[in-house]
Amino acid sequence: MKVGLFIPCYINQLYPQVGIATLELLEKLNVNVAYPSGQTCCGQPMANSGYEYESVGACNNFVDNFKDFDYVVTPSGSCAYHVKKHYDIIPQTEDVINVRNNVYELCDFIVNILKVKNVNAKFPYKIGIHKSCHGLRGLRLGSCSELVGPSFSSIEDLLNEVEGAQLISLARKDECCGFGGTFAVTEEAISVKMGKDKIKDHLDSGAEVITATDTSCLMHLEGLINRNKQPLKVLHIAEILNSSI
Amino acid sequence: MSSREHILSRAKANKPDLLELPNLDLNVFVDGRDLIKEFKTKIEVVGGNVVDVVVKENVISQVSSLFPDTKANFSTLEGTQDFNTISLEALNKPHELEDLDILILESDIGVAENGALWLSDNQIPIRVLPFITKHLVLVLNKENIVPFLHQAYQKIASSETDFGVFISGPSKTADIEQSLVIGAQGALSLTVFIY
Amino acid sequence: MNHSKAASIFNKDEKKVDWHDKALWFVRHKRDKAVHAVEGWESLRNYGHGIKAHTLSNLDNYLIQFEENALKNGVQVHWAANGDEHNKIVHGILKEHNAKKVVKSKSMLTEECHLNPFLEADGIEVIDTDLGERIVQLAKESPSHIVLPAIHKTKEEVDELFQEHLGTKPSGGDPQYLTGEARKHLRKKFISADAAITGVNFAIAETGGFVVCTNEGNADMGAHLAPVHIACMGIEKLIPKQEHLGVFLRLLARSATGQPITTYSSHFKKPVNGNKMHIVIVDNGRTEQLSRPDFRASLHCIRCGACMNTCPIYRRSGGHSYDATIPGPIGSILSPGKDLTKHSSLPFASTLCGSCSDVCPVKIDIHSQLYKWRQIITKETPQPFVKKTSMKMMGKVFAKPMQFERIGKVARWSLRNLPKGVINSKPNVWGKERDLPSGPTESFDDWYKKRKDNEQ
Numbered sequence: 001m002k003v004g005l006f007i008p009c010y011i012n013q014l015y016p017q018v019g020i021a022t023l024e025l026l027e028k029l030n031v032n033v034a035y036p037s038g039q040t041c042c043g044q045p046m047a048n049s050g051y052e053y054e055s056v057g058a059c060n061n062f063v064d065n066f067k068d069f070d071y072v073v074t075p076s077g078s079c080a081y082h083v084k085k086h087y088d089i090i091p092q093t094e095d096v097i098n099v100r101n102n103v104y105e106l107c108d109f110i111v112n113i114l115k116v117k118n119v120n121a122k123f124p125y126k127i128g129i130h131k132s133c134h135g136l137r138g139l140r141l142g143s144c145s146e147l148v149g150p151s152f153s154s155i156e157d158l159l160n161e162v163e164g165a166q167l168i169s170l171a172r173k174d175e176c177c178g179f180g181g182t183f184a185v186t187e188e189a190i191s192v193k194m195g196k197d198k199i200k201d202h203l204d205s206g207a208e209v210i211t212a213t214d215t216s217c218l219m220h221l222e223g224l225i226n227r228n229k230q231p232l233k234v235l236h237i238a239e240i241l242n243s244s245i
Numbered sequence: 246m247s248s249r250e251h252i253l254s255r256a257k258a259n260k261p262d263l264l265e266l267p268n269l270d271l272n273v274f275v276d277g278r279d280l281i282k283e284f285k286t287k288i289e290v291v292g293g294n295v296v297d298v299v300v301k302e303n304v305i306s307q308v309s310s311l312f313p314d315t316k317a318n319f320s321t322l323e324g325t326q327d328f329n330t331i332s333l334e335a336l337n338k339p340h341e342l343e344d345l346d347i348l349i350l351e352s353d354i355g356v357a358e359n360g361a362l363w364l365s366d367n368q369i370p371i372r373v374l375p376f377i378t379k380h381l382v383l384v385l386n387k388e389n390i391v392p393f394l395h396q397a398y399q400k401i402a403s404s405e406t407d408f409g410v411f412i413s414g415p416s417k418t419a420d421i422e423q424s425l426v427i428g429a430q431g432a433l434s435l436t437v438f439i440y
Numbered sequence: 441m442n443h444s445k446a447a448s449i450f451n452k453d454e455k456k457v458d459w460h461d462k463a464l465w466f467v468r469h470k471r472d473k474a475v476h477a478v479e480g481w482e483s484l485r486n487y488g489h490g491i492k493a494h495t496l497s498n499l500d501n502y503l504i505q506f507e508e509n510a511l512k513n514g515v516q517v518h519w520a521a522n523g524d525e526h527n528k529i530v531h532g533i534l535k536e537h538n539a540k541k542v543v544k545s546k547s548m549l550t551e552e553c554h555l556n557p558f559l560e561a562d563g564i565e566v567i568d569t570d571l572g573e574r575i576v577q578l579a580k581e582s583p584s585h586i587v588l589p590a591i592h593k594t595k596e597e598v599d600e601l602f603q604e605h606l607g608t609k610p611s612g613g614d615p616q617y618l619t620g621e622a623r624k625h626l627r628k629k630f631i632s633a634d635a636a637i638t639g640v641n642f643a644i645a646e647t648g649g650f651v652v653c654t655n656e657g658n659a660d661m662g663a664h665l666a667p668v669h670i671a672c673m674g675i676e677k678l679i680p681k682q683e684h685l686g687v688f689l690r691l692l693a694r695s696a697t698g699q700p701i702t703t704y705s706s707h708f709k710k711p712v713n714g715n716k717m718h719i720v721i722v723d724n725g726r727t728e729q730l731s732r733p734d735f736r737a738s739l740h741c742i743r744c745g746a747c748m749n750t751c752p753i754y755r756r757s758g759g760h761s762y763d764a765t766i767p768g769p770i771g772s773i774l775s776p777g778k779d780l781t782k783h784s785s786l787p788f789a790s791t792l793c794g795s796c797s798d799v800c801p802v803k804i805d806i807h808s809q810l811y812k813w814r815q816i817i818t819k820e821t822p823q824p825f826v827k828k829t830s831m832k833m834m835g836k837v838f839a840k841p842m843q844f845e846r847i848g849k850v851a852r853w854s855l856r857n858l859p860k861g862v863i864n865s866k867p868n869v870w871g872k873e874r875d876l877p878s879g880p881t882e883s884f885d886d887w888y889k890k891r892k893d894n895e896q
Contacts, residue, residue, distance in 0.1 A: 009838065012884040013848040014855075014877045019884035035888055038841040046838075048792060050814030051831040057839025086811075137794035145472060146750065146798035148481040172465070176752045180791025185869045187789060189448035192873045193457060193756050194791075223874030249519035252675065252723045257500040259731035264497040266680065267490035269687070276479035287700055340631050340665060358478075358690070359700030372712060373664035376657045376704075394701075395686035402682065407513075407710035411689075413701045416657040420572035420588065422595045423463050424615040429571060430626055431657020431704065 003033045004069035006062075006103070008076045008215070009041035015215050021242040022075040022106055028242070029114060033073070036065040044082040048181045052089050059090050067095040071113065072103040075238045077135025077213040080105040085138065105213055106238055108141055111154040117161050123243045124164030125233075128207030129155055130198065130221065131174045132214035141213065144174050155213060158241060165240070168205045175201075179220035195224045202232060209233045211240055271395050280357045280390045281439070287360030291414030292427050293435040304349065304384055304438050311436065312347050312380060320349035321370065322384065339373045348378035348432075355390040355437075356397050356411070362437065363397060365409035372408055376416075381432040383412070387439050442785035447757035461755040463591060468749040470698025471799070478694065487687045489803040492740035495678055496730060502645040502678045503721065509648025513710045515717045523553030526722045530637065530670055531559060533718050537668045539564070539634035543626075545652065545659035546570040547639025548586050548743060549672050549722060552765040555637075566637075567629045569658035571622050578605045584759025586766060587696045587745035592758050626658070636662030640673035640719075641742070642688055646681045649709035650719070653692065653702040660706055669711065670718045675726050676739040688742060691801035695744040729777045734812045738773045740802040747796035747806055753789050762786060769796035773809040776817065784821045787813035848883055855879025 003026065007019040026033045042062055043055030062083065066072045074080050083103045090096060110116050131153075135141040142153030159165050178184070178194025185191075199221060202210050208231075212218050215236050222234040246254070285295045296311075298304055305320065305328050318330045328349075336342070354363035362383050364375060375381050391397050394411075401409065416431030427433070451457055475481050495502055507517045518533075520526035526549075534542065542559065544550065544566055556566045556577075568577045572589035576582065578601050583589030590598070595613030602608040602618055606625050611617045638659045643650040650671055652659045663669040679688065685705075693699040711717035730736050748754045748768035759767035764775040764783060772786035787810045796806040818828075837843045855863065856879035864871030882890075 007884050009844065009848075013852055014880065016880055016882060016884040016887050020887060023888075037885070037889075040841055040844040041838040043838065046831050046835050048811065048814070049827070049831060050788070050818035051828075051835065052815050053819075054831050054835030055838070057835055061839055061841070133791065133793035133795070137798055144795075144798060146795055148476050148478070176791050176793035176795070178752065178791060180793075183788070183791050187444045187447060187753070188869045188872060189444070189451040190753050190756050190789075191791075193451055193454070194752050195874075197461070219877060220874065223870070223876065226875040227873060247519070248521040248525060248723075251521050252519055252721070252727060253500045253503060255723070255727035256503060256675065256730065259727050260499050261497050261733065261736065264490075264494045266494040267487050269487055269683075270483075273480035273483045274478075291699065291701075291703070343627070343631060356701075361701050361705070371664075373661070376660040376664065393686065394690055395683070398683045398686045406707070407712075409707040410660070411701060411705040412703065413699075413705075414703050416655065416703055418571045418619055418656050419697070420570070420575065420590055421598050421613070421615040421618055422593075423466060423588070423591070424595070426615050426619040428623065429619060429656035429658070430569065430623060430630070430661050 001032060001071065002069050003031050003071045003073050004066045005033050005035045006039060006066065006072050006074035006079065007035070008074065008079045010219070011075065011215050014219070015236070018075055018215050018236040018238055021236065021238040025119065025238055025242040026073065029110065029116060029119065031114070039065045042079040042082045044079060045181055047082065047086055052086070056090060059087055063090070063096050063099050066099050070102065071109065072099060073106055073109045074103065075106045075213070075236060076215065077105040077132050077139050077141060078216060081134040081138035105135055105139055105141060107154045107158055107213055108139060111157050117157045119158065119161070119241050121241050121243050122163040122245055123240050124245070126166045126168050126206055126208045127159060127240070128168050128170060128202040128205060128210050129159070130177055130210055130212040130217055131155070132212045132217045133176050135213045136174055155237060162240065168207050170201050170205050172201055177217045177221055179217045184220055191220070192224065195220050199224060199230060199232065203230065207232065209235055211235050211237045213237055269395070274393055274395070278357065280392055281387050283357040284355055284360060284390050285439070287358065288414065288437050291360050292417055293360060293414045293437055296436060296438045298438050298440045301384060301440050307438070308347065308349060308382055315346035317344050317346045319345060319347070321351060321368065322349055325349070333370050339371050342371070342373060342377050345378045347380045347382065348374055349382040349384065350375060351384045353389050354397050354400050355385045356394055357390055358393050359413050361411040361413035363401065363409060363411055365404065365406040367404070367406070375410070375412060376431040378432055380434045380436070381412070381415070382436045382438065384438045384440070441763065443757070443761055443789040444785060446761035446763065447789070450758045450761055451756065457756050460592065460758060464749045464755045467588070467697060468746070471695055471746055471749065474694040474698040474700065478690070484687060484690055485801055485803050488691050488801055489740060491679060491684050491687060492802050493737070495680055496676070496736060496739055499675065499678065499730065502680060503675060505645040506643055506648055506678060509646070510719055511648070513648050515648065515711065515719055518718060518720045520720055520722045520724070522724050526553045526672065526720055526724065527555050527558040529720050530555060530672070531562065533668065533670055534559070534564060534635055537635060537716065539668060541629070541633050542566045542635050542637055543569050543629050543633040543662040543666065544637040545639065545654060545662055546573055547637065547672055548766060549639055549674050550637065551583065552724065553722070567626070569626050569629065569662055570654070571619065571656060574622060574626070575601060582760070582765070584767065585745060585748055586743050592760065630661045630665050633662060633666045635668040635670060636666040637670045637672065638663055640671050640677050641692070642679050642685060643673055643677045644682050644685070645678055647709060649707055651685060652706050652708065653704065655703045657704055660704055663708070667714070668716045668718070670720065671708070672720045672722065674722050674724070692742055692744055695746040695799070695801040725778045729774070732777065735773060735777060735809055737804050738770065738809060740804050741770050742802055744801055746799045746801065750795045750799045752793065753791070757789070762789070769806045769810070770804070773806055773813060776813045780817065781821050784817045787817060845885060852879040852881070852883065856881070
């Protein structure tokens with residue numbers, strides 16, 4: 001099994017530690033993982049802003065980088081979802097179809113492809129999970145409160161096995177944090193209010209750490225937490241799963 | 246071109262290729278709940294009251310004890326001439342029903358999943374009656390409780406009705422700050438007698 | 441005013457935002473409780489979706505069948521291509537019957553057509569009889585929600601309105617008292633009305649009948665007391681058969697308020713002897729929406745309002761911030777079809793979180809349609825120069841890995857070295873209330889290369 005690692009543009013530049021944790025975790029799990037150089041962005045920032053046609057170059061670059069892998073794994077539900085859902089703007093060659101079918105968010109890949117739940121991590125904190133929307137309702141990484149059906153969550157499956165980790169439950173377990181890409185800037189007032197409300201829910205519920213499958217949501221929440229000097233640590237789930245403190 | 250033709254021609258030109266009508270498999274909804282229990286629970290959930298009676302003939306006496314001070318009464322139950330204080334034949338317009346205190350009607354379908362009772366023109370001598378009355382009493386044989394709306398519509402399909410209504414509870418509103426208030430423009434209370 | 445601007449004004453009063461958000465979340469929560477108790481709920485949604493999709497794919501024939509049956513039932517049928525024609529038809533019917541006083545139950549269609557001012561201009565009194573609608577009518581506002589029209593008003597505000605218009609006593613906003621006073625006030629209006637106007641929730645092709653759902657009983661009080669009943673419906677209200685009501689009535693109220701069904705689900709077919717019943721069938725942009733494959737599913741909407749209650753943006757920006765007859769997520773995919781330029785900010789008033797699509801009882805892919813409208817809007821309406829050029833630049837940067845690396849380096853350096861005051865200065869909207877990440881010395885790329893070099 002040949003796995004290509006996709007590190008989203010903003011993680012590459014601003015949160016390299018998330019990329020490092022992802023790579024180390026996959027290697028610990030004995031995955032044959034390669035990081036193709038020359039990768040940039042999945043194209044989502046332009047596409048969600050209504051400029052899908054400006055993202056064609058990014059899409060083609062993505063497919064070029066990952067066409068020869070059995071799986072593409074990324075520490076971002078949002079990017080994986082974008083490739084799966086919106087890469088219909090470029091011609092559907094065999095390569096494009098393969099890449100779209102085989103792109104996986106990290107937790108999804110570990111639980112559903114590797115069939116592993118216990119990654120031998122230790123992390124003795126109270127954790128609040130922020131269920132990033134594109135992972136939750138786009139990739140169906142877990143059941144959401146709107147739909148009626150059995151309850152499940154790949155993220156919880158993994159965190160439940162982490163030694164010392166305590167998952168806290170929120171009043172609103174899967175409400176959006178208000179990041180939303182350029183929404184965070186174009187609808188600044190609502191974005192900030194949503195983020196503040198989300199953080200309050202975590203604090204009220206006793207979380208010490210907020211985690212998520214998407215660093216974009218966390219960047220927004222962390223920005224508010226730091227500005228307001230709130231007692232919450234923010235970590236991508238890869239950092240927790242790769243932890244042995 | 247008339248607007249009718251305009252709309253129809255555009256609907257025809259702009260519609261997608263024919264999609265199939267789904268076949269409803271009612272088995273997917275079966276939940277094994279006790280019909281009578283569920284029906285009573287739901288009536289209470291929607292703000293109504295339930296009274297069990299052994300026989301239909303006991304309804305009037307029980308109504309009289311539940312609503313002792315009513316002045317304007319009307320019932321369509323058999324043999325209740327003594328209870329009725331108004332005569333529909335003597336009415337000039339339905340508006341004169343404005344002061345009706347209590348109305349008793351029979352229903353022949355109750356729906357367990359939502360506590361609704363079906364009334365049609367056959368059971369309502371004047372359409373405005375169940376809405377304009379202050380207190381509404383409905384009488385239902387427990388044999389006539391069906392699990393879901395689907396079965397209710399199967400029963401309704403066999404009769405021609407010019408007007409019919411499902412009533413589930415008394416009239417209500419939550420339009421002021423989401424506070425539930427029973428008694429909006431229709432009946433202030435609903436009592437269901439099950440025999 | 442675009443949505444963002446209106447939303448930021450609404451957000452100036454954070455307490456009110458919290459209150460609005462909680463009130464609607466409470467309704468969403470009630471909806472959850474109700475639907476999770478229904479065996480086969482997701483099948484029910486699939487059926488709802490399938491029946492609506494089928495109906496639209498045969499719409500002309502169902503409209504013809506509906507008209508034929510309605511005529512047989514002794515109902516007069518009128519057709520209106522647009523809002524203006526709808527208003528003229530309703531006005532004409534009222535004139536014909538010399539009707540001066542009209543009671544109206546809730547109908548978003550008549551809001552969309554701006555019927556009230558049209559009739560009032562000719563001296564006709566139109567009273568909205570749904571309590572929430574009466575409240576906004578007295579306040580000279582439009583509904584801010586399609587099911588809870590006055591959800592933006594506090595009980596104290598209602599108290600003041602009623603004191604001024606209905607002569608009530610100050611009650612501190614006692615809902616029981618205020619509702620009781622409204623009942624007395626509206627009773628008089630029902631008794632003296634010359635005509636009643638209602639909306640239509642579902643129109644049944646097979647029978648020519650139609651169903652109107654209310655909790656208050658106001659549609660029935662109006663329609664059964666007045667000698668003339670005019671029912672106004674959009675062409676998308678059709679369903680093929682009466683048995684399909686079993687699906688839609690199970691979906692509607694649970695999705696709307698968490699009730700198992702509305703208090704009254706009234707099935708109108710024939711007028712009583714001596715009375716008149718009219719149906720006005722309205723297009724007003726609907727056949728155009730039908731022509732758009734990506735957006736026609738928006739016509740499935742049964743107006744439950746669940747997408748508004750669940751939408752984290754709607755809850756925090758209020759219905760009026762959308763400046764459209766139908767606000768919230770569903771309004772944001774319907775409105776651009778009517779006036780792309782006027783409503784161009786609405787599809788962007790979303791994080792594309794997808795909650796609206798999952799909560800929708802007829803499975804409209806609302807968030808996907810929002811995404812698609814965005815693509816059209818940037819091409820067909822004027823866009824800010826900065827947004828356009830920055831997107832073009834980003835597109836170029838991300839297409840070429842070398843450029844991406846270079847620009848990344850500059851950005852990280854700036855974040856590390858520029859003073860906070862510069863980083864968070866005015867052009868950086870992000871930094872108004874949020875810190876930016878600190879800017880690491882090396883990117884993941886740098887780290888990975890170093891690791892590789894060390895291995896060798």
